[in-house]
Amino acid sequence: MRDKIRFVQNGRVRELENVDPTQTVLNFLRYIDAETGTKEGCAEGDCGACTVVLGELKDGDVEYQAVNACIQFLPMLDGKELITVENLKSKDGTLHPVQQAMVEANGSQCGFCTPGFVMSIFAELHGRNSQELSDINNVLAGNLCRCTGYGTIIDAAQSVALQAPADHIHARRALTSALLSELQQDDSLALAQDSRRYYAPKTSSELADLIDQYPDATILAGATDIGLWVTKQHRQLDNIIYVGNVTELKELNDDGEYLNIGAAVTYSHAWKALADLNPDLGEIVRRIASTQIRNSGTIGGNVANGSPIGDMPPPLIALNARLILRSKQGARTIALEDFFIEYGRQDLKTGEFVEAFQLPLKNESAIFKAYKISKRFDQDISALCGAFNLVLDGNIVKDIRICYGGMAGTPHRAAKSEQYLQGKDWTLENVQIAMTAMAEDYTPMSDMRASQDYRMLAAQNLLKKFFIETTDPTTLTRLVGHGRVAHA
Numbered sequence: 001m002r003d004k005i006r007f008v009q010n011g012r013v014r015e016l017e018n019v020d021p022t023q024t025v026l027n028f029l030r031y032i033d034a035e036t037g038t039k040e041g042c043a044e045g046d047c048g049a050c051t052v053v054l055g056e057l058k059d060g061d062v063e064y065q066a067v068n069a070c071i072q073f074l075p076m077l078d079g080k081e082l083i084t085v086e087n088l089k090s091k092d093g094t095l096h097p098v099q100q101a102m103v104e105a106n107g108s109q110c111g112f113c114t115p116g117f118v119m120s121i122f123a124e125l126h127g128r129n130s131q132e133l134s135d136i137n138n139v140l141a142g143n144l145c146r147c148t149g150y151g152t153i154i155d156a157a158q159s160v161a162l163q164a165p166a167d168h169i170h171a172r173r174a175l176t177s178a179l180l181s182e183l184q185q186d187d188s189l190a191l192a193q194d195s196r197r198y199y200a201p202k203t204s205s206e207l208a209d210l211i212d213q214y215p216d217a218t219i220l221a222g223a224t225d226i227g228l229w230v231t232k233q234h235r236q237l238d239n240i241i242y243v244g245n246v247t248e249l250k251e252l253n254d255d256g257e258y259l260n261i262g263a264a265v266t267y268s269h270a271w272k273a274l275a276d277l278n279p280d281l282g283e284i285v286r287r288i289a290s291t292q293i294r295n296s297g298t299i300g301g302n303v304a305n306g307s308p309i310g311d312m313p314p315p316l317i318a319l320n321a322r323l324i325l326r327s328k329q330g331a332r333t334i335a336l337e338d339f340f341i342e343y344g345r346q347d348l349k350t351g352e353f354v355e356a357f358q359l360p361l362k363n364e365s366a367i368f369k370a371y372k373i374s375k376r377f378d379q380d381i382s383a384l385c386g387a388f389n390l391v392l393d394g395n396i397v398k399d400i401r402i403c404y405g406g407m408a409g410t411p412h413r414a415a416k417s418e419q420y421l422q423g424k425d426w427t428l429e430n431v432q433i434a435m436t437a438m439a440e441d442y443t444p445m446s447d448m449r450a451s452q453d454y455r456m457l458a459a460q461n462l463l464k465k466f467f468i469e470t471t472d473p474t475t476l477t478r479l480v481g482h483g484r485v486a487h488a
Contacts, residue, residue, distance in 0.1 A: 001190035001199075005074065008055070008081040008179045011172050019074055021191055021198035021240055022230045026050045026069040029084060037085040037115045038069055041144070043231040045071045045224060045293055046379065048143030051116035053123045055081030057180040062173055065268065065295040066123040066142075071227025072296065073220070075191055075198050076242065079183045081176055083169065085115040088122065090168055097167060098122045098160050105156035109147035117143045120291065121157045126170065131161040141378040142290025188245070198240045204248040204326060204355060207241065212328040212351045214239045219353060221264055222296035224289070225305055249300070249355060258322075258358040263300025270299060277362055278319075280370040284311055287372045290379050303339070304354045306346045306410070309382050313340070313411035315370040317403040318387035319359055326355040333358070343409030366391050369466050373458050375449065382406055383450035386462040390426075390470065397421045404459055406450075407442040416440040417463070431467045435460040 005016040026043075029035045029052075041049035045068040052069045054077070055062045062081065088096035095103065098121045108114040117140065124130070124139045136157045145153065169176075189200035197214075201207045211217065217239035220226055229235045243249050249264035252273060259277055261270055267285050271294070275282025288294060288311050302310045303323070313336065321336040328351055336357070339347050348354075370387040374380035385405040391398045400421050402414040417434040424430045444455035465477050 002187040003189075003191060005078045005189065005191070006183055006186060007077040007079065008176060008183070009083070010087055011175060011179075013179055013183070016074070018193065019191055020193055021073065021075055021196050022237055023074045024070055024227070024231065025052065025072040025074055025077060025082070028074050029069065035084055035086045039112055039115060040070060041113070041116075043070045044228050045289075046142075046144070047113070048116040048120065048290065048292060049113050051119040051143065051292060052085075053083040053119050053126075055083065055176060055180070057177060057184060060177065062176050062180065064123050064126040066120045066292050067296050068142075068227075068292045071223050071231060073198075073223055073227070073230075073240075075189060075200065076220075076223065076244065078189050078200060079180070079186065079245065081180060083119075083122070085118055087169075088118070088167075096122070097163055098125060098156070101156040101159045102153070105152045105159065107148060107153040107156040113143060113145045113147075117145070117153055121160055124157070125160050125163070126165045129161055129165065131158065133158070136161070138286065139291050142292045189242075196236070196238050196240075198242065200242040200245050202245050202247060204246055207243060207246050207249075207353065208326060208328040208351070210241050211353055214241065215350050217241045219243060219304070221298040221301040222266065222293075224293050224297040225301065243300075243353070251356070254361065256361070258360060261299060261357045261359065263304070263354040263356055264298050265300070266296065266298050267294035277359065278368050280368060281315055284315055284370050284372060284385075287311065287374075287377070299357065300354045303336070303357075304346070304348075306340060306344060308343060308409050308411065309385070309406045310411065311372060311382055311385050311405065314385045314403040314405040315368075315387040316357065316359065317411055317413065318370070318389040318401045319368065320389075320401065321360070322358040323354065324356040324358065325349075325352045327351040327353070331355065337403070337411070337413060340410035340412075363391070367470050369469060371462050371465065373450075373462075381449065384455055384458050384462070386459060386466075388463070388466045390466075392426055395426050397424055397426050402463065404442070407444050407455060407459055412442070414438055414441045414459075414463075426467070426471070428464075428467060431464060435463055438463075 029038045039049035041047035050070040051066050053064050055064050098118050120143050188202050191198040199210050218237045220240050220242045243264045249262040251262045252265050253260050271285045299312050302312050317337045322333050323336045323339050324333050367390045372382050373384040374382050387403050389401040400418050405411045416437040420434045420437050444452045446452045468475050
């Protein structure tokens with residue numbers, strides 16, 4: 001194994017050794033490299049002031065994505081390209097087209113958030129470069145500004161979208177690809193500092209061996225939760241095993257029966273496949289956090305941490321997804337709903353890790369819908385997430401699966417409601433009775449996001465909303481102006 005971090009920056013490979021495994025990229029940039037253009041606003045991945053861009057080799061080309069430097073650990077740069085706002089200007093000091101567009105649109109006032117916006121727009125320029133306002137809004141939803149009202153920043157982003165990515169970074173893309181390809185040949189990474197260890201295996205078997213050796217290690221994927229353990233809770237993580245380089249865990253494929261999603265596949269990389277399977281799945285992904293978080297966070301991490309308010313488990317459970325768990329002794333497959341035992345406890349044996357999900361391909365006779373309830377439309381945690389999967393025989397309920405997050409200590413199906421509806425006419429009268437049966441399925445909690453009564457009423461009304469959308473689709477039940485949009 002290798003004990004040095006290697007990544008590309010400014011067209012060359014950098015090597016770092018004797019690194020604190022949980023030092024953030026943001027603190028490295030500001031306090032070691034003295035590049036202070038990248039700002040700290042929240043240190044929890046919400047405000048976007050710390051946005052940098054990472055380049056990774058994908059299908060022989062470089063894919064650029066914006067991420068939050070404040071919750072990315074420095075060793076996670078290994079094998080990637082790092083681009084900061086300081087790297088954008090040309091050698092003669094000329095502003096990058098994105099920076100120039102911000103100047104011309106008066107897109108900055110105090111300027112604190114500006115570098116983060118610039119980096120988000122830069123990543124979009126080198127990605128889809130969509131001119132659609134809805135896409136631009138999605139790109140910028142993870143960047144907060146207290147001064148401009150966003151209008152002028154959106155103007156700058158739209159003007160950039162009319163351009164081709166003809167900058168010095170695009171000009172050296174072939175060189176970057178070659179350097180990243182060279183880094184891919186490196187051995188697995190193993191760092192040590194004092195009592196702390198950081199491992200980045202490349203294969204599932206290597207991962208299984210490490211977890212068998214260090215069963216209490218922290219399993220790290222996108223750091224969208226674990227990063228906060230360090231930046232907010234100031235926890236010391238002694239042994240970290242990073243799964244983002246494990247080939248098998250990054251696989252995404254359709255085998256004709258299932259959509260197979262590796263546990264290290266990010267939301268952004270899974271978005272299109274999920275949206276193609278069902279538009280509501282794509283919409284749920286769009287409502288998860290921000291572009292930066294979707295570029296880092298994984299579906300596997302969302303499930304493995306067992307949060308009762310995770311957005312993906314309810315729709316996956318409603319669609320009867322399966323979970324593949326692996327250890328050094330082999331693999332086992334369980335229904336995803338059986339993984340969640342109680343709050344803070346999952347069916348994960350010592351030495352096991354989440355390897356992949358298997359999502360049944362679309363059943364043309366099934367009707368699937370999913371809904372997220374939160375105080376803000378963008379960048380907010382669910383008060384409630386509901387998913388429904390219905391199969392009718394004529395107007396008789398042949399099968400129905402109803403699952404909610406935020407209603408119990410785990411994502412949990414509405415068994416009593418399902419049982420009542422099974423075999424009955426799909427009518428408003430029967431749905432209303434099933435709504436009252438939810439009181440036997442759930443005892444919701446009250447917290448800062450919603451009261452117990454609100455959660456119960458919202459859950460009942462979502463079932464009614466689902467009924468209306470399946471029987472009278474012309475009725476307006478969704479917010480106008482936030483329709484389905486292109487995925488990443």
